[in-house]
Amino acid sequence: MSLTFESWRLKARDLLIKGVPPNQTYWDESPSLFSFEETALFAPVPHPKVPKEFMELAEAVACARDPERWALLYRLLFRLNHENQNLLNIVVDEDVHKAKLLAKSVRHDIHKMHAFVRFKKADIDGVETYVAWHKPEHLILPLASPFFVRRFGDKPWSIFTPDGSAHWNLQSLSFSEGMPQNEFDHEDPFDEVWKTYYRSIFNPARLKIKMMKAEMSPKYWSSLPETEIIHELIRNTPKRLQDMAEAPRFKAEVPKTSSWEELRTAALSCKACPIAQQANHTVFGEGPLQADLMIVGEQPGDEEDLAGKVFIGPAGQILSQALALAGIDRESIYVTNAVKHFKWTQGTESKARIHKKASGAEMHACKPWLESEIALVKPKVILALGVTAGTALYGRLVQIQSERNKVNTSSAFAKSLTISWHPSAILRAFNDDDREQKMKDLVEDLKKAHHLSQT
Incomplete structure (x- = not known):
């Protein structure tokens, strides 16, 4: 059994109360500490006090793969009580600097684990279980595992690492010994x-x-x-x-006009790209032309194509629900799509039209229509929903998970540009937890965009 943060904390507190200085201690990876001297050189600390920031820092540093971490933490703890209660604010201090670097590395490793764990379906004793193997840089399994309980808590799972393993049985999270990669032998069609x-x-x-x-x-x-x-x-x-x-490049020919009706009428006959050949309607945007907030989706779906109306299908219903939860009147905003036609392929076992992602060339072809809508409406804030809309407006490939909390204030299209999940991502969510989290994110992003549009 190796030394844990909790066992270190209890032992460090006991030593601090007795006044044992750092240079009289030796920490190793076993749950033991050896004191070299019998007599303490400093006054005892009957009631040790540390700032909350230290406990958060220490919990992260304790996971670092560094044999000196326990000694470093005790040294900081001792100095906080005997030298300076504001020690952690001195960023040039050697101990503080090293501790914060270790904590930053640990948190980065936790972020990477959350991103790179890939579960595989397995049948264990007749129970559908999900398993994964990951090799983190640090000893982060206890800190990183609760995330997977929140996100994938509706299925039993195990995550194996060389240093330890985490197991979720739908009721509690437990830990056991690790597993080398060569013993992890699972294949998954996914x-x-x-x-x-x-x-x-x-x-x-x-x-x-x-x-x-x-x-x-x-x-x-x-x-x-x-x-x-x-x-x-x-x-x-x-x-x-x-x-x-x-490859051939397509681009819509947009008339120079300040009339929304003329613009929409011209768009209805647009045949600039191959998608238009199989579409029933050009689906143009709708909403007040003085709207401060514009929402840009990706492309129309089956129902939108048949009716020629924007966001009326399943994804549109999710958007309406999210707007209602955010306290926003849908009639007060302008809603459109980056691509104006429905791209689809025929289902193999049915007559259903299956949604297909528009290519970069097809998105490029439609962009003049979107730019013209933006020029007419002149919104203060644009909220892009999904990667296609984000790519059209940001001018680069976007990652929604990492960019949805950021506000772009240097866009040529609006004072503020933000991004969030497309409602279809909520419909296609992996499980109930994922669906609930994405809906929560979308509502939060709608509220933020609406607030920005009112200021």
């Missing part, structure tokens, strides 16, 4: 889904290998199914770039 998804988001025009490795370090690649195709994608990048350069 691995192919990850590869398909990664192929779809891989943009050869923006390939920067150094940056890619910084964001998704190769040390995690062995446990990520999608990384099996990275070398293939890099190898094929020159050909894909050539194909992209030779």
Whole structure:
């Protein structure tokens, strides 16, 4: 059994009360501490006090893979009580600086674990269970695991690492010994889904290998199914770039007019890209032309295409619910899409039209219509919903999870530009927890965008 943060805390408190200075202690990875001297050189501290910030810092540092972490923490604890209660504010102090660097590294590792754990379905004693193997840089399993309870708590799961394993049985979270990767032998057909998804988001025009490795370090690649195709994608990048350069470029011809009706009428006959050939209607935006808030979705769905109306299908109903929860009157905002036609493919076993993502060229073709709508409405705030809308407005590939809390104040389209989940992402959520969290995020982002539009 190795030394834990709680066992360190109890022992450190006892030593501090007795007045034992840091240079008379020796910490190791066992639950033991050895004091070199019998007599303390400092006055006892009957009632030790530490700021809340120290406990948060210490909990993170305790997970660092650094043999000196326990001694460092006791040294800080001792100095807080004997030297300076505001020690943690002195960022140039050697101990403070090192502790904060370790804590930052640990928190970064926790973030990466949350992003890179890939569960695989397994049948264990007749029970559907989800398992994953991950190799973190630090000893973060106890701090990182509660996230998975919140996000995937409706199914039993286990996460194995070389240092320890976490298990969720739908009622409680427990921990056990670790497992080497060579003993983790599980395959899952869903691995192919990850590869398909990664192929779809891989943009050869923006390939920067150094940056890619910084964001998704190769040390995690062995446990990520999608990384099996990275070398293939890099190898094929020159050909894909050539194909992209030779591909036909479409662009809508938009009339110069200050009339919304004339603009909409012209859009109804737009045939600038192949999507228009299979669509029933051009789905233009709707709402007051003086709206301070504009919401831009991705593209129309089946019901929108049939009716020629924006956001009236299942995703539109989710948007209406979110607006109501946010206390926003839908009639007060302008709602549109980045792409004006429904792109679809025929279902293999039914006559249903299956939604298909618009390509970059098709999005580019529709962009003049979106720009014209923005120029007419002149919204103070634009909220982009989904990656396609975000890409059209930000001018680059966006990551909603990491960018939805940020406000872009340097956009050419509006005073403030923000992004959130598309309602269809809520409809396609992995489970109830994921669906609930994305809906909560969307409502929160709507409130923030509406507040910005009123200031």
